[in-house]
Amino acid sequence: MIMWFAGLILLIVKLAVVLGFLLFLAAYLVWVERKFLARLQIRYGPNRAGRYGLLQPIADTVKMLTKEDTIPDGADKGLFCLAPAVVAMTAMLMFAVVPFGPELSVFGRKVPLVITDLNIGLLFVFALSSLGVYGVALGGWASNSKYSLLGGIRGAAQMISYELALGLSLVPIVMLARSFSVVDIVQAQERYPFILVQPVAFVIFMISAMAESKRIPFDLPEAENELVAGFHTEYSGIRFGLFFLGEYVHMQVLGALVAVLFLGGWRGPFLPPPVWLFIKIILVVLFMIWTRGTLPRLRYDQLMTLGWKMLIPLALLNIVVTGAVVLF
Amino acid sequence: MPTQGLLFDFLAVALYLLVGVVFAVVPLILSSLIVKRSMGAKREETYESGMQTIGSAWIQFTVAYYIYALIFLAFDVDVLYLFPVALVYGSYPMRDLVEVLIFVGILSLAIVYAWCKGVFEWQHQK
Numbered sequence: 059m060i061m062w063f064a065g066l067i068l069l070i071v072k073l074a075v076v077l078g079f080l081l082f083l084a085a086y087l088v089w090v091e092r093k094f095l096a097r098l099q100i101r102y103g104p105n106r107a108g109r110y111g112l113l114q115p116i117a118d119t120v121k122m123l124t125k126e127d128t129i130p131d132g133a134d135k136g137l138f139c140l141a142p143a144v145v146a147m148t149a150m151l152m153f154a155v156v157p158f159g160p161e162l163s164v165f166g167r168k169v170p171l172v173i174t175d176l177n178i179g180l181l182f183v184f185a186l187s188s189l190g191v192y193g194v195a196l197g198g199w200a201s202n203s204k205y206s207l208l209g210g211i212r213g214a215a216q217m218i219s220y221e222l223a224l225g226l227s228l229v230p231i232v233m234l235a236r237s238f239s240v241v242d243i244v245q246a247q248e249r250y251p252f253i254l255v256q257p258v259a260f261v262i263f264m265i266s267a268m269a270e271s272k273r274i275p276f277d278l279p280e281a282e283n284e285l286v287a288g289f290h291t292e293y294s295g296i297r298f299g300l301f302f303l304g305e306y307v308h309m310q311v312l313g314a315l316v317a318v319l320f321l322g323g324w325r326g327p328f329l330p331p332p333v334w335l336f337i338k339i340i341l342v343v344l345f346m347i348w349t350r351g352t353l354p355r356l357r358y359d360q361l362m363t364l365g366w367k368m369l370i371p372l373a374l375l376n377i378v379v380t381g382a383v384v385l386f
Numbered sequence: 387m388p389t390q391g392l393l394f395d396f397l398a399v400a401l402y403l404l405v406g407v408v409f410a411v412v413p414l415i416l417s418s419l420i421v422k423r424s425m426g427a428k429r430e431e432t433y434e435s436g437m438q439t440i441g442s443a444w445i446q447f448t449v450a451y452y453i454y455a456l457i458f459l460a461f462d463v464d465v466l467y468l469f470p471v472a473l474v475y476g477s478y479p480m481r482d483l484v485e486v487l488i489f490v491g492i493l494s495l496a497i498v499y500a501w502c503k504g505v506f507e508w509q510h511q512k
Binding site for chain 2: 226
């Protein structure tokens with residue numbers, strides 16, 4: 059019983075640390091993105107609140123907290139309120155299976171540095187990423203606004219299409235690691251990270267991940283010059299804040315997934331494991347911001363063509379080729 | 387009670403969910419306590435570029451999105467079968483490879499069919 063409580067307390071500590079870090083980083087990613095994007099466009103970016111604009115995330119939070127949030131006339135109230143929470147929650151929950159270090163040994167107790175090592179970790183991630191679609195589709199539909207509706211259905215169609223490519227690109231990884239558990243997958247990359255043996259899967263995963271996060275060049279669900287703000291046009295105040303938080307947490311989670319599935323997770327010389335994971339996440343996120351600063355938005359048919367005619371067949375081919383190579 | 391095992395794993399997920407809900411709900415409550423409420427008839431109108439809102443948004447939209455949802459359904463269920471296969475892949479080397487080839491081959495036919503049917507072309511309404 060005492061052991062059980064000790065385990066529970068340990069779990070709560072890990073939860074607090076991970077969630078705190080996740081939310082703190084989400085707030086500062088906004089700053090990083092604005093600053094980095096500004097530099098790419100030869101601007102200064104935020105530089106009024108605090109030195110280098112470092113207090114900007116706090117100012118933004120306070121502003122969102124104090125803004126009135128309205129529910130539009132004729133909206134489906136329940137779903138309208140639920141949607142931002144779904145987006146934020148699914149993004150946060152995905153982090154539960156990401157390991158941030160090897161198993162530690164404290165006072166003779168084994169402490170795995172992961173919130174929970176589910177033996178179906180990858181399926182858990184897919185399930186949550188599918189649930190995330192609901193947040194976008196329902197949020198857009200429930201607003202009862204034309205822009206939101208268009209954004210919502212665009213988002214739904216785009217996300218389910220790219221989810222296929224996302225899932226298929228990971229089948230070879232499961233073949234190599236022989237496990238769904240994310241901890242085991244990191245373990246399997248002891249000798250070399252999977253990006254070296256699965257470059258095609260890496261590229262497919264990276265593109266689909268960017269499409270899943272609905273960022274430029276795949277930001278059609280919120281294309282601001284045609285749909286105002288897309289699926290979250292009618293959201294204001296802290297509810298909009300939740301959508302925003304969800305987006306940035308999602309970016310981190312995708313960064314973390316790329317890191318653990320392809321870049322060897324927490325492995326790396328000299329520095330402590332969590333630092334390595336952090337560096338890899340930041341590198342992936344910076345790459346996503348850089349892409350945003352470089353590429354224009356795709357047209358909708360181009361988006362679907364890329365997903366269905368290129369990525370999915372390529373992913374299927376990759377499965378067969380990997381299957382053959384693994385055997386011989 | 388065990389500190390390892392499936393039950394504890396999902397307890398962790400449940401706890402995570404709970405803490406996450408708290409993180410999401412606290413700002414909502416906090417915000418509802420401190421925001422100023424404005425009054426006015428137009429306050430809750432949906433945004434339509436400054437024009438007066440015309441009608442409801444819950445109208446018909448192009449069927450193309452729906453078709454994507456349909457092929458996704460057909461495809462995704464099949465793709466799920468690939469995962470358990472990948473897990474035990476290599477137990478019977480030659481047989482596994484041939485079976486995966488057959489499965490992926492049939493799966494690809496779904497895409498070929500949709501491709502030939504022109505599902506992936508964006509059709510403009512006349």
